[in-house]
Amino acid sequence: MPISIADVRDAHTRIKPYIHCTPMLQSSQLNTLLGCELVFKADNMQKVGAFKARGACNAVFSMDKDSLNKGVVTHSSGNHGAALAWAAAMRKIACTVVMPNNAPQAKKDAVISYGATVVYCEPSMTAREATVASLVDKHNARLIHPYDDDLIIAGQGTAALETLSQIEQSIDILMAPVGGGGLLGGSALVVKQSSDVGSIQVIGAEPEMANDAWQGLKSGVRVAQFVPKTIADGLRGTLGMRNFNIITEHVDDILLTSEARIVEAMKLIWSRLKIIVEPSAAVPVAAIMDQPEQFKGKRIAIIVSGGNLDLDDLPW
């Protein structure tokens, strides 16, 4: 049975003691510049610096004693790995994270700092999954997939659940970046299954250089193999099957944007909102900058996905 908003509410009850209810931020200068009203859900300030803490916490705190003893394993370009390591440390269980060897140093360091074991692989979905499969075989550990997992999707949906309870006026649109589809899928479930929020469009934003979710939504066929080459390292995963199903049903549109625009949007957010966001988190604002007429006068909530990057290696 597919998950619903009830699963997201359960997740929120489960993880609330461990996560931050992150603030909603606004900049009137940014609004003037872009011609619309943006409210940002600052999950770059979430535990481990990314929304991924939500799903990982939900998955690990849903495990029973027997499976806990065998530990957890996952593959991640960084933030899910750090999140799982963090959640595993709270439950004092073993955690192994398979990371692509081109993940940012700050993300590799974070996973290690939370006490997980890191195994590197080539930067492709095939390599990630093969490496994880061999580890699952060897240790009998529980695979906590970074996005194609009901508990993960329900956990990520809690950011949208909080957003809807925190906004003071109704919104026209909710936007989130899309990589594997955990955040966008969970958010879409929450928005479309909330009865008391009026009609809200859900729009995903994706780099042109990693447009597998866009292709899937437009063609109705999931792209299973894809090698993305975007600066938005958090969006290099390929849309999962569960995520594809939810997104096809509940997401109104996915917009694409260029690498240069992502960097421009990132710098704009840094300078106007005074927050550190990683390239992936800037993708929705980049999409708005590309098509301002589509968003003119609208009130838009944006989930800021994360703020982890190498401060010594900025893209400007």
Next chain:
Amino acid sequence: MPISIADVRDAHTRIKPYIHCTPMLQSSQLNTLLGCELVFKADNMQKVGAFKARGACNAVFSMDKDSLNKGVVTHSSGNHGAALAWAAAMRKIACTVVMPNNAPQAKKDAVISYGATVVYCEPSMTAREATVASLVDKHNARLIHPYDDDLIIAGQGTAALETLSQIEQSIDILMAPVGGGGLLGGSALVVKQSSDVGSIQVIGAEPEMANDAWQGLKSGVRVAQFVPKTIADGLRGTLGMRNFNIITEHVDDILLTSEARIVEAMKLIWSRLKIIVEPSAAVPVAAIMDQPEQFKGKRIAIIVSGGNLDLDDLPW
């Protein structure tokens, strides 16, 4: 008659419709690293990116019609100038800002973007004050001093007023950086004249390279002439007379810190709290890093003064 917490409460009532009640932020990793519990009042996310919006708004919204028509003038290393320009624009009055020629480009741009006229001068208090005096003579405009002004001090105190109402547990210490002394003075008034918050120490933090407030507190004699050479451009003002009097009466201590430590603290705040802070705003954390034993196990509120700097010219 010296101002009191009642003036700060009046200021808060006056400016509340125009400013943000900025969020309180925490990082458990930062707390573990520093051995104390820090709660940050994120006034880098205030209007114009600095607490200075509070005082400028209070001053400009306290003016009567006659004086409004003559406009306002000030001198500022940047944030007060932007704040006054912003407040003046809301009341549709003329604003001239005298800026030292070594102020950061981002701060010059901000003042201009809010519609003020900028006049440059040499980077000394004497040059600033002489240039302002000639402008006041010429236009009969009202001088809104960046810190040696009761309305400004009362306005800046509203950050501490909000902090005390926002914190969920009592604190042992409140810290703020000190330049001209508007923020530290206003904060100290609020903390020491609040009857219901228990005993809270108020500690200022100042760069060694701009230690005029520290000298004044230790010797009991205000240093009136001083040419600071610190990276913390927001703290290059010299402690004002009203500020000196309040600080001497209400501030428990001022700690000094080095330029290198300020940069280290700034980068630590960026990477752990995921917020953009300017060098001045990192000075309290730098002081804690210098003397961790003094702060061990304490609960400390820190007012984050601002987040305006050139993103193309970072100090690392």
